[in-house]
């Protein structure tokens with residue numbers, strides 16, 4: 235594997251090469267996350283919760299305590315861990331279906347309660363694990379298995395703007411950002427700040443990552459990157475929405 | 485902060501929900517996660533008043549899915565965590581509890597049954613037996629205690645934590661709206677002073693490094709192959725069958741020469757007990773059988789009763805949910821079966837006496 239030399243220390247060697255499809259965004263998000271964990275030196279204190287979705291494939295991805303949960307339920311499981319043992323650095327890792335559809339009540343309420351956990355949501359514009367159905371984040375006009383003629387906003391509404399929603403309902407102490415696998419350095423810095431925000435005990439931290447799913451998009455490498463770099467950011471603005479570490483936030 | 489919630493033993497007169505809160509404190513429960521639903525609410529109300537005085541915690545969640553899953557998180561981090569619910573909340577609770585079954589997470593859930601299906605009544609029923617014993621997409625790898633008195637609510641809530649952590653199967657205390665809301669006298673006590681050993685919880689995740697070395701754990705509920713799953717579940721079934729004889733509890737009296745044995749559980753068993761005693765005083769040969777654990781069910785014990793009596797009378801505030809478990813356990817028996825089913829409605833000893841007399 236060409237990525238072998240740069241493998242983050244917190245990655246688990248025995249489970250590599252990982253199980254995601256070639257060109258999948260999950261692997262890149264988890265690489266950025268692994269590096270963030272390494273740089274903060276928190277590997278021994280992290281508990282990583284993964285959702286059901288393609289994120290379930292990450293159940294043995296890191297050399298950190300890991301719990302695989304149910305579709306949409308990673309946020310409450312990690313909330314439960316954090317409330318019971320605040321020394322654990324809790325990461326809830328999920329897809330856009332898990333976070334914005336079936337588990338949206340958990341995301342909204344964890345944010346509203348300012349739970350001191352870090353939620354990371356992979357936005358790949360579809361339900362990937364189940365074969366490419368429409369997700370809350372499917373772009374208008376985008377074809378999926380359940381929108382074969384393209385997402386009709388009259389019928390299905392507009393894509394969920396997750397970080398915007400979380401930013402709107404959180405108060406002081408929350409960290410909210412949207413990164414992309416097209417800019418891994420920036421994504422890593424967001425993930426790091428989200429973890430630092432938890433370490434500082436400030437409040438809820440949320441990072442959405444724009445990510446590729448070439449398998450369900452049925453795109454080649456070139457079109458995959460074009461979609462991630464050009465199409466997705468048109469609707470999903472990349473950047474920090476809330477950062478308690480910065481004075482004059484908002 | 486660190487003093488014991490109960491010193492020695494005390495006679496008290498309180499509601500069942502208050503009893504559960506005291507029992508959880510006495511069992512050294514660390515944290516409760518909960519969502520309001522009648523008739524369970526006062527467990528949270530008492531817990532939130534008392535828990536902070538003893539350094540215990542509470543989280544009010546957004547729904548019962550969350551209450552269940554946060555409870556699992558609490559247990560995974562090595563704390564004695566519990567939740568309580570009823571009716572439609574119990575329905576939602578089945579999803580997290582199926583994860584607890586799969587991952588052997590020793591969670592404790594108190595159920596105060598209310599009328600069903602749907603929202604039905606907030607009052608009372610015994611209609612959550614099927615769901616509590618075999619709910620979720622699983623095999624019923626659970627332990628379910630059906631309590632009958634406030635004393636039992638106290639004793640079995642304490643026991644539920646020990647059972648869950650000892651065998652690592654999710655454990656339920658199944659009571660009902662009558663037990664929740666009724667006031668009754670009982671003795672509350674510090675279990676350790678009575679020689680009841682409280683099992684120490686153990687963390688799955690978040691365990692500190694030993695000698696500077698952290699061994700990460702990876703726990704999952706998803707398997708890749710049929711064989712892999714089959715192997716896991718076969719092991720679970722072996723564990724379950726092995727612990728079943730130790731866990732199974734029941735009560736019986738006057739069965740040896742009985743022409744008819746009344747089979748009931750929970751609060752209905754109190755009426756059945758009085759009914760059988762009255763019938764005996766009148767010279768009628770009635771007997772009493774009560775499963776205390778509905779899962780595992782005291783199958784062998786009921787079978788031997790079925791083998792020596794003529795009729796089993798199943799009495800419950802449901803359309804035969806306990807009876808389904810009972811009938812399965814006596815499969816093949818030629819005993820005559822009679823029923824007195826009143827779903828969502830209380831049953832008096834007079835009704836049972838009248839029914840028995842009608843049958844005999």
Ligand SMILES: Cc1ncc(C[n+]2csc(CCOP(=O)(O)OP(=O)(O)O)c2C)c(N)n1
Nearest residue numbers: 286287288305329330331332360361362363
């Ligand atoms: C309660 C429940 N409903 C449905 C499913 C089926 N399911 C598994 S993964 C998934 C979609 C995952 O999509 P997303 O959360 O976007 O993650 P992705 O695979 O795209 O990374 C669904 C619907 C399930 N596992 N559990």
Ligand code: SF4
Nearest residue numbers: 254255258288362447
């Ligand atoms: S289906 Fe899509 S999201 Fe899932 S592993 Fe493959 S590329 Fe990644």
Ligand SMILES: [Mg+2]
Nearest residue numbers: 329330360362
């Ligand atoms: Mg997705």
